[in-house]
Amino acid sequence: MSPAITGAGCLCAGGLNMEECVASLFKERKMPQPPTRFTVDYGDATPVYQLPERFFEEHPVDLDKRTLTTHMAIVAAKQAVEQAGLTAEDLASHKVGVIVGTTVGCAMNDEPYYYSYLDGEDPDLGPINRFLDDNPADAIARELGSLGPTQAIVNACTSGGDAMILGRDWIESGLCDIVLVGGSDELNRVTYYGFRSLMVAAPEECKPFDATRKGLNLGEGAAILVMESDESRAKRNAKPIGHFVGGGLCGDGHHPTAPSPDGIGLRKAMAAALADNALSMEDIAFINAHGTGTKSNDQVESTVLDEEMPGVPTLSTKGFTGHTLGAAGAIEAVFTLGCLAEGKLPASPGFAVRGDDTPAALTTETTSFTGAVALSESLGFGGNNTVIALTLNKEDA
Amino acid sequence: MSNIGIYGMGVIGGFGCGKEALSDALHGSLKGKLPALQDMKAGPDDDTTLPSLMADLSPLRQHFKPMKLRRVDRFSQMALLTATECLGETTPLAGEDTALLLASGYGAAKATFGFLDTSRESAPSPTHFANSVHNSATSTIAIFHKLKGPCCSVSQFEMSFATAMASARAWLESGKMKSVMVIAADEYCEVNWNSRLRFFGQPEGELAPHDSARHTAIPGEGAACFLLERCDDRGTPPPYGYLTHASVTRDGKTPEGWQADDNQFAILGLDGHKVCHKFYAPWTAMEQAAYSRLFGSLPTSQALDMAVACTTIKEDECIPTPGDKTGDSNAILQESKPLNGKTISCIKHGRRGELALVDIAARPPVKG
Amino acid sequence: MDNKQKLKEAIIEHLNLEMEPTEIADDEPLFDEGLGLDSLDAVELVVVIEKHFGVKIQNMEEGMEAFQSINALEAFITAQKG
Numbered sequence: 005m006s007p008a009i010t011g012a013g014c015l016c017a018g019g020l021n022m023e024e025c026v027a028s029l030f031k032e033r034k035m036p037q038p039p040t041r042f043t044v045d046y047g048d049a050t051p052v053y054q055l056p057e058r059f060f061e062e063h064p065v066d067l068d069k070r071t072l073t074t075h076m077a078i079v080a081a082k083q084a085v086e087q088a089g090l091t092a093e094d095l096a097s098h099k100v101g102v103i104v105g106t107t108v109g110c111a112m113n114d115e116p117y118y119y120s121y122l123d124g125e126d127p128d129l130g131p132i133n134r135f136l137d138d139n140p141a142d143a144i145a146r147e148l149g150s151l152g153p154t155q156a157i158v159n160a161c162t163s164g165g166d167a168m169i170l171g172r173d174w175i176e177s178g179l180c181d182i183v184l185v186g187g188s189d190e191l192n193r194v195t196y197y198g199f200r201s202l203m204v205a206a207p208e209e210c211k212p213f214d215a216t217r218k219g220l221n222l223g224e225g226a227a228i229l230v231m232e233s234d235e236s237r238a239k240r241n242a243k244p245i246g247h248f249v250g251g252g253l254c255g256d257g258h259h260p261t262a263p264s265p266d267g268i269g270l271r272k273a274m275a276a277a278l279a280d281n282a283l284s285m286e287d288i289a290f291i292n293a294h295g296t297g298t299k300s301n302d303q304v305e306s307t308v309l310d311e312e313m314p315g316v317p318t319l320s321t322k323g324f325t326g327h328t329l330g331a332a333g334a335i336e337a338v339f340t341l342g343c344l345a346e347g348k349l350p351a352s353p354g355f356a357v358r359g360d361d362t363p364a365a366l367t368t369e370t371t372s373f374t375g376a377v378a379l380s381e382s383l384g385f386g387g388n389n390t391v392i393a394l395t396l397n398k399e400d401a
Numbered sequence: 402m403s404n405i406g407i408y409g410m411g412v413i414g415g416f417g418c419g420k421e422a423l424s425d426a427l428h429g430s431l432k433g434k435l436p437a438l439q440d441m442k443a444g445p446d447d448d449t450t451l452p453s454l455m456a457d458l459s460p461l462r463q464h465f466k467p468m469k470l471r472r473v474d475r476f477s478q479m480a481l482l483t484a485t486e487c488l489g490e491t492t493p494l495a496g497e498d499t500a501l502l503l504a505s506g507y508g509a510a511k512a513t514f515g516f517l518d519t520s521r522e523s524a525p526s527p528t529h530f531a532n533s534v535h536n537s538a539t540s541t542i543a544i545f546h547k548l549k550g551p552c553c554s555v556s557q558f559e560m561s562f563a564t565a566m567a568s569a570r571a572w573l574e575s576g577k578m579k580s581v582m583v584i585a586a587d588e589y590c591e592v593n594w595n596s597r598l599r600f601f602g603q604p605e606g607e608l609a610p611h612d613s614a615r616h617t618a619i620p621g622e623g624a625a626c627f628l629l630e631r632c633d634d635r636g637t638p639p640p641y642g643y644l645t646h647a648s649v650t651r652d653g654k655t656p657e658g659w660q661a662d663d664n665q666f667a668i669l670g671l672d673g674h675k676v677c678h679k680f681y682a683p684w685t686a687m688e689q690a691a692y693s694r695l696f697g698s699l700p701t702s703q704a705l706d707m708a709v710a711c712t713t714i715k716e717d718e719c720i721p722t723p724g725d726k727t728g729d730s731n732a733i734l735q736e737s738k739p740l741n742g743k744t745i746s747c748i749k750h751g752r753r754g755e756l757a758l759v760d761i762a763a764r765p766p767v768k769g
Numbered sequence: 770m771d772n773k774q775k776l777k778e779a780i781i782e783h784l785n786l787e788m789e790p791t792e793i794a795d796d797e798p799l800f801d802e803g804l805g806l807d808s809l810d811a812v813e814l815v816v817v818i819e820k821h822f823g824v825k826i827q828n829m830e831e832g833m834e835a836f837q838s839i840n841a842l843e844a845f846i847t848a849q850k851g
Contacts, residue, residue: 046523098648098656110535110556112592113513119521121592124445132596136752139557145651153649155564158508158535158556166553170568177571179648194513197520198530203812203829255552257497257543260472260531262808269549276577300808385531386540388552471785472809524820526783527812 005176006281006398008237008244009229011090013083013186014338015076016225016325017053020062021083025335026342029324030370033353035209036221036326042193050205052191053223053326068130070138073109076226076331077140077188078147084184085148088230089242092149094182100150101180103171104141104228105163105187106330110156113194140188144228152180157330161294161384162253163187164227164333165392169251171231181236186334188226195329196222202261210297210327212320212352213306213366215359220296223326227334246341247398249377250283252276256387262300267308269389270381274312277379277391281401288316289375290349292340294383295320295366296327297354301383306362313379319367323353333382333390340380340394348372376400403631404765405573406639409493409582411486412708413479414623414696415454419486424712426695430723431737435694438619443594451594452604454621454697458482465545472528473541476509480538480586481545483626488546493580494634498550500581501539502569504561505554506700508535510590538586551578557649559670559749561585562703563757566647569629579634585704586624594620601674610671610691611728618673621697625704627711632765641711645744646760653680653754661687662744666719666734668706670749670757672698680750685730687746694724703749703757710745710761717741717763772843775821783817784810795839803838811836818842824849 014021018028028034036051038044055076065075081102085095094100112135120127137143141154157163157170164187171185189195199205199222206219231248252273256264263270278284291313294305297320309318321339328335343349352366377395384390395401412419415436416426426436440450461470461482473481480503493499512532519526531537536554543552551572557564562585572578597620605615629644648656667684671677672693696705713719721734742764749757777790780799784806797803800811814836815826824846826832835845 098650098652098654107534110508111513111533112507112510113517113533115517115520118514118517118592121595122445126599129596129599136558141557151651153564153567154557154560154651155568156556158505158554159552160534160536170553170571173568173571173575173577177567177574179567179571194517194520197525198516198527198533201525201527201530201812201816203527203815253500253551253553255501255540255543255549257547257549259544259807260537260540260809261527272549384536385534386536386552387543388536388540467787468805471787519816522820524816526816528784528809531809 006247006249006401007172007175007231007233009231009246009248010237010242010244011084011088011230012245012338013080014227014335015055015080016328016335017055017223018324020056020059022338022342026339029321029339029350033323039191047200048207050200050207052221054191055224069134071134072190073106073188074138074140074143076190077104077228078144080186080226080228081144081148081184084228084230090230095148095150098152099181101152101174101183102141102144102150102154103157103167103183103185104144105157105167105333106140106189107158107160108189108192108195109140110158115194144184159384159388160386161329161332162382162388162390163330165382165390166253167334168248168337168392169253172248172251175231175233182230182232184228185231186228187331189224189329189331191222191224204298206297209354210323211354212295212297212322213302213362213364214355215357217297217302220298221326223328225325225328225331225335227331227338229337247395249395249398249401250277250280250393252391254389258387261385263304263383264387265304267304269387270305270308270383271312273389273391277393283377283393283401285313287375287377288313288379289373290317290378292336292378292380293318293320294381296322303361305383306364310363317349317367317371317373318364319349319352336380337392337394340378344378344396402574403633405570405629405644406632406635407627407641407644407711408630408635408639409487409491409628410641410708410711411483411626413456413482414705415621416695418457418460423708427712427720431720435724441589441594442591443598451598452619453589454619455589456622474509474512474532476512476586476588477538477541479588479624480584481541483624484542484546484582484584487582487626487628491628493628494630495550495580497548499548500551500572500578501542501548502565502581502583503539503554504565504585504701505535505556505587506558506561507587507590507593508556509533509537510593511588514592558700559751560649560755560757562701563647563649563759566759570644570647573629573631579630581629582626583629584624584626585701587622587699587701589622604673607725608673608694609725609727610673610693610722611726611730611733613675613678613729616673616675618698621699623696623699623705625708640715642714642761642763643765645762645766646758649755649757651755653750653756655758664743666743666745668692668710668745668747670703670706672702674698677750677752680754684748686732688732688734690722690734692723703747703759706747707759707761710747713740713745714761714763772846773839776839776842779817779821783813793839797838799836799838822846
């Protein structure tokens with residue numbers, strides 16, 4: 005089953021809607037900067053990719069009442085719904101669901117609240133209320149009036165891709181006809197400190213798969229896509245912007261934070277994504293890799309790509325957006341559809357030379373491709389591996 | 402299409418550790434024996450406490466050496482213990498490709514605050530950070546039991562468990578997965594307990610889940626694990642019943658096409674929260690019980706309700722609400738009686754009235 | 770208390786090892802065989818060394834050299850403190 009994608013919304017460092025974000029891939033790379041919305045109280049500030057400042061003017065929000073993660077998710081959802089032409093009546097149904105991947109969005113980690121609590125100050129319950137009210141999937145449903153199941157996927161860095169696979173599964177099972185799927189994560193100081201403590205944050209711009217890479221840059225953003233059954237799309241006479249033609253989820257069962265050196269989970273996830281529509285490597289036009297810039301991810305992913313998909317044009321878009329965690333799989337799905345529509349890939353930012361441990365070659369200039377189906381990969385803490393397959397017209401898959 | 406059956410179960414909570422402990426607690430309640438409450442810290446000073454239903458994790462050490470457990474936090478330990486019990490009962494057909502789906506309302510709350518503790522000292526601990534990521538529990542289960550299948554974690558507060566069951570059902574019905582373990586877990590966390598205290602105050606007397614007039618909720622922690630597979634693949638009837646329905650609706654109404662049998666038994670997620678009581682009004686006429694006195698109030702309590710449902714099916718005995726049964730409905734079960742092949746609806750309403758509905762049937766559903 | 774003893778106690782406490790300092794030999798490999806620590810323990814050790822000894826480890830290449838054994842770690846700390 006290959007549900008249609010009829011709308012997409014996207015926010016990241018590169019832009020504030022899908023068109024802007026995709027266009028930014030083909031412009032000169034912007035460099036990450038030290039974070040400006042929180043202080044870094046110890047150690048060196050490693051650079052990050054923040055949303056453009058104009059986001060807060062164009063989409064004002066009271067951050068005492070709403071988390072940025074949820075706000076971004078709602079903005080992206082509204083863009084997607086508008087593009088898909090969904091009305092309030094379409095949405096007010098038990099068969100419309102929402103699945104959002106996130107890490108920060110379901111974490112109660114408000115520092116001022118917690119420290120004030122520890123100091124015995126009985127802090128205002130605002131942050132608790134915000135946490136209870138702001139599950140991003142729920143908040144989208146309330147905002148849009150959908151009545152079906154909502155689910156926040158908290159599966160670390162594969163959450164955005166996982167949301168798309170589960171959306172497809174809900175449609176296939178008949179639980180829903182339409183599912184808003186995607187991910188959202190804001191830059192948060194706690195997560196920032198966390199990645200630094202793991203010694204995987206780069207002191208410079210990230211260089212996915214490059215020999216001289218020194219780690220990742222965190223980023224923030226959101227992407228929501230409208231996924232619907234063919235029946236629903238046809239009934240509404242909605243024009244698809246793409247189709248979801250395969251998805252695979254697989255764990256390594258190896259280590260809490262490092263991928264399995266043999267890449268077995270990634271290989272199985274790739275195979276599962278291809279198997280959904282009996283696709284083979286030859287059908288794959290290009291791959292949007294996870295490619296964070298860390299030693300371990302890039303080494304394992306590069307080795308698997310080189311062995312399983314040699315010669316297939318590959319890039320990592322994290323050099324444009326940073327690693328957006330729960331949003332990554334969804335933002336990268338939007339980029340994948342965008343590049344399929346453009347018929348070309350940009351140079352993979354930060355990549356110049358393969359390393360001894362990263363045999364796969366990435367694009368080093370604007371590259372055209374042949375084929376109609378593209379893969380987008382995500383790997384995450386806990387050894388998760390998620391691969392999705394997208395195309396513009398499902399007849400081509 | 403094949404029916405989906407529940408072929409294995411693991412459980413832990415205030416009633417004890419394991420299926421036998423749950424069964425003993427259910428039967429013990431008939432004689433007035435109820436799980437002990439513990440006063441747990443619910444504030445920055447030692448004097449602020451809430452009576453709670455806590456899990457005893459010591460049995461985990463019978464399965465795994467301390468060195469192996471050294472950095473497994475409590476949240477993951479609870480999930481691991483129930484998965485271990487479930488896998489000890491039966492080997493999944495999918496072997497190492499068994500899928501894991503974990504549901505939690507609070508997630509790894511203690512590890513999150515533990516990370517903040519270390520951050521405050523400017524020495525953030527990477528281990529605490531790694532454990533604070535919600536899916537650390539599925540990763541732990543996968544590593545300990547050498548599982549290399551799909552792993553996913555979801556969080557939707559009181560709706561978490563039902564959405565996970567809906568996803569598990571979709572995976573099995575699609576034929577994509579052969580075995581799915583659904584785990585639900587929520588742990589004690591001082592900061593969350595403090596929030597409860599500040600929102601609701603101390604309980605106004607003994608926990609009386611059916612009583613709409615008082616707030617009597619007791620916070621609890623616990624976990625449950627269920628192995629789901631297609632009955633056609635197994636070839637034997639499922640010992641714990643058939644999963645026939647799993648849905649979540651935001652307006653609190655039952656979804657189109659769902660209909661109660663004349664003879665259905667309802668396990669209600671009533672847990673002493675006065676504010677939520679009104680949402681359960683539509684179920685007044687259905688024969689019912691509420692088991693929160695065995696495990697307390699936690700976002701994924703519906704999983705523990707389902708564990709009771711599975712036990713009820715296995716033993717063919719409906720046990721009435723443990724503890725205080727005061728309530729307005731005439732359909733509150735007063736004495737234990739055989740289940741007699743009924744379907745059990747596990748019903749949980751969220752704080753805005755959303756409805757999480759999971760049905761477990763004692764007999765194979767009639768195929769239309 | 771000498772540095773080696775302090776190191777053993779800090780490692781046991783922070784990595785939650787249920788053992789006595791006497792059970793860790795000074796020249797025993799800490800990673801893979803021997804004590805059996807892994808990459809997540811390694812980054813945790815970086816925090817331990819900074820917190821208890823005031824010595825900052827800049828990257829994991831530097832760290833893994835120092836983490837070979839208690840002896841190696843003690844020598845590293847002494848050298849860094851000058």
